[in-house]
Amino acid sequence: MNIKLRLTALALAALTALPALGGCAASASGDRRIIRIGHNQSTNHPTHIALLEFESFIESKLGDKYDVQVYPSELLGSQTDMVQLTQTGAIDFCVASNSILETFSENYTLFNMPYLFASADAYHAAMDDEAVTGPIFDSTKKAGFESVTWIDAGTRNFYTINKPVNTPADLKGLKIRVQQSPTNIEMMRLLGGSATPMGFGDVYTALQSKIIDGAENNEMALVDNGHGDVCKYYSYDMHQMIPDLLIGNCAFLDGLSAEERAVFDEGFALINQVERKEWVAAIENAKDKAQNEQGVQFLYPDTKPFQEAVAPMHDAILAKYPDLQPIYDLIQGYNAEYPSTAS
Numbered sequence: 001m002n003i004k005l006r007l008t009a010l011a012l013a014a015l016t017a018l019p020a021l022g023g024c025a026a027s028a029s030g031d032r033r034i035i036r037i038g039h040n041q042s043t044n045h046p047t048h049i050a051l052l053e054f055e056s057f058i059e060s061k062l063g064d065k066y067d068v069q070v071y072p073s074e075l076l077g078s079q080t081d082m083v084q085l086t087q088t089g090a091i092d093f094c095v096a097s098n099s100i101l102e103t104f105s106e107n108y109t110l111f112n113m114p115y116l117f118a119s120a121d122a123y124h125a126a127m128d129d130e131a132v133t134g135p136i137f138d139s140t141k142k143a144g145f146e147s148v149t150w151i152d153a154g155t156r157n158f159y160t161i162n163k164p165v166n167t168p169a170d171l172k173g174l175k176i177r178v179q180q181s182p183t184n185i186e187m188m189r190l191l192g193g194s195a196t197p198m199g200f201g202d203v204y205t206a207l208q209s210k211i212i213d214g215a216e217n218n219e220m221a222l223v224d225n226g227h228g229d230v231c232k233y234y235s236y237d238m239h240q241m242i243p244d245l246l247i248g249n250c251a252f253l254d255g256l257s258a259e260e261r262a263v264f265d266e267g268f269a270l271i272n273q274v275e276r277k278e279w280v281a282a283i284e285n286a287k288d289k290a291q292n293e294q295g296v297q298f299l300y301p302d303t304k305p306f307q308e309a310v311a312p313m314h315d316a317i318l319a320k321y322p323d324l325q326p327i328y329d330l331i332q333g334y335n336a337e338y339p340s341t342a343s
Contacts, residue, residue, distance in 0.1 A: 038076035039095035046278035099179035118335035160214030228294035
């Protein structure tokens with residue numbers, strides 16, 4: 001861990017030492033502009049694979065002008081660090097959780113709403129609709145960045161060290177790591193657990209040392225981040241389907257020519273396409289490895305009691321943020337078109 005912290009500090013120091021961090025970094029190979037992209041996943045993760053495809057695509061089209069460099073595994077700092085670096089232009093892009101973006105724009109609160117989407121099909125259809133995503137993606141421009149594409153992160157479910165979760169009552173007395181957002185803290189309060197917000201990179205150590213009793217995330221966290229080595233119960237309560245977002249610095253994006261921006265937009269669409277394809281295979285592989293190598297038991301509780309416990313959040317959030325109502329209504333249309341197939 002100390003080595004990782006030193007690497008992070010060195011990476012951040014190197015970035016801040018560069019001249020004109022607002023967007024004039026030149027590569028050592030000549031006049032090509034370096035484009036730095038940071039994320040917190042491993043090199044095996046679908047997100048990293050998709051970003052490498054983006055790197056290849058941009059350099060195949062604009063390689064005489066741009067040198068794309070992808071930094072995985074929090075090499076440029078935590079997600080919060082990377083969002084701030086993107087905001088200032090110290091780096092150009094990063095992958096951020098929706099929960100962090102909620103602190104910059106209330107519009108992102110909507111995606112954190114538990115049980116917002118009835119099914120994965122409804123989730124995908126809604127996220128592909130610019131009428132849904134546009135007002136949310138553009139809402140942080142005043143803060144200096146905007147979302148340029150969404151990244152599928154599957155469904156979020158509870159996983160625990162030694163106590164299976166089959167009903168909300170099973171969460172009582174358990175300290176559960178949640179993403180750092182007011183919405184997630186309120187969700188855990190209504191479900192009866194004790195919310196413990198912390199950065200993703202700190203979760204494994206907190207589980208191992210029993211500072212927390214469990215967490216909530218997708219199946220990839222079990223294998224790719226080792227959480228299944230400690231947590232032996234994974235419960236499909238499916239409380240959230242929250243996208244990750246690739247955000248870009250507005251000054252950099254606005255400085256692109258129309259032709260360059262068209263290429264970048266095509267590249268952003270490619271990220272989404274590749275990541276979603278890789279995600280399907282990665283989840284199947286993660287489940288197989290979690291069961292057969294880590295000894296994780298997958299549980300399939302009735303989701304209704306969980307939905308009922310957090311249902312008041314829908315009305316409360318919409319009452320607090322009435323401007324989100326039209327987007328919420330659009331999503332309900334997709335829910336009607338693609339209802340849950342769960343029994």
